[in-house]
Amino acid sequence: MVLSTLALTGSAYAGTGVGDGKGGDTEERGGSDGTGIYAAAKIQYSGSVTTNGSTGNVTSSDVNWTPPPCWYAPYLGAKDFKEKMSKDIDSQMNAPGMGGHAGAALNELQRHYEDDYGWTDTPGYKDYNVEKDGEGMFWAAVENPNEPDILKRSSCNDIPFWVDNGEAPPPQYEEAITPQILAALAYQHMELPDTKVTLAPAATTKVNLPTWAWLDKAVFDEVQATAAINVPGFNIQATTTAKPISLKLEPGTDDAQTYPASGECTINADGSIGEPYAKGKSTQTPPCGLKYLRSSGDTTFKLRATITWEIAWTGTGGAGGDLPNGTFGNEQAVTVQEIQAVNR
Template identity: 55%
Template structure:
């Protein structure tokens, strides 16, 4: 997830955002957004874009050979597409001055953009505010909008349309999506990388019509994952850890001509953290606690078995805050060949 600034969010100012050249706002050192350890998200785009100062660590993917993917929220909930973060007087002033200088000096820049950025600068330097409030720098911070780059064209990313505003120390910013431990937890939710769900089957890739196929997931490779989001900026030092715990496995055979065990296709997690039960010799006539039975052949092709794990997601954060977030899912497809049982009549 990369992040895009939203300071010139509406009207004439949006033209300036698109047309101005690149402005590096935050330290880009070590901004690998994937892998273990801390990772600072980075927009990496021009046009006055600003990086979020939120950092992530934990199960963000890219740290090993196992295939992973993003959690998908259940229902219509999504993590925030935009939010507000604090900036010091010096940080804010430097950003505005850099954007202004690059805009007015950029060859071929449209006068419309120059006017918009100039008006924006005048407001905070010589207009409504004086020199970015440097005379009261110790008394508060500027709060600014930041957007998720992957979603910045979505309507949800446009709701953070407040221009930078001053907040005195200890005061509530008074806007939705002002960064808090819960907002950090929701951003960490979007960074969770879950292990690909490849269930063990018996028989494996080839099975027979009307023959029960056992399915299971081993506890050793199927465990909790978590991501921690932190923000230390503008007088704030807060963090939140979002944890995903596997709770069930959903089997979808890839054809209506099949039965699942149990009938719902939802295999719950066992006390030891595993799902299902490994097949053992002598169980051929038993009904598996987790599995399926195909009622017809796949012919010359295969059936696409979809195995999806549901993850229960919760968070804890600074000051003892915490709670639950919407469940998430992540799954994968497996190709299954189903053959007719051959019999010999005498």
């Protein structure tokens, strides 16, 4: 049942991860605000998460997969919900222009929570369920602030509903928060390290000279981010883990060759990618690298290095599985010079 005339100002909101930009342990806490109101929809993030909860660096390789645009989560206990709803309804009832259908809808909503007035698939409540205060919570819709499509964000538009502690939400609420949804949100907030490969020669190379490229395991390892909701009677969490599996090199010009020819360098047994250049290898073909066939002139070529990450998750109750592979890349400037010959 949807009554769009009700504006639950500040009703439920998504929490934001707080990061230091360096992939260290970070966390934003939910819980009581000092008045007994539990900000249960505030998701608690930890691990390597992006600053201020912005969209993560990782991009799904599956164009058809996106994190959820909205969900339902625990909101308020019965007494706190009654206080807030009563104020909201009274305020809107007394607002100009609230006669006719709008006023009737608000009156119906008030009866739903106060007088046990329900609909076919939506039972009503007696006095906001205050006799069950502490035994459960009202759940409400939460919009994902990182979803650009406002219609998708607002698609969870059912009015708040009651869930007893330890019980699952009614089956019709398919978007109710789960460990799998938390895993997708952790995926979205995950912060990955910059993909700056080591080159030899470094920033300046020569035409037709093989350039070696590699990433050391010591500075490039798996990344984890955790999302959790912890309130009375409801505690779930999910940890998303990303492991690098390959490096793709895009030289920034068609006048270049890559090694291997696909430009995809797979991960080695020790977790590194490519092989460091060593003295005496100048005539060898690098296992991971590239060769420019013309000079960059007075400018540079923008070499793009993109890592593909294999991403999986584990969560409360032994849940878990795979998520779509993710990618994240950076550009770095490469100067390519002509080899100067000396005529005698």
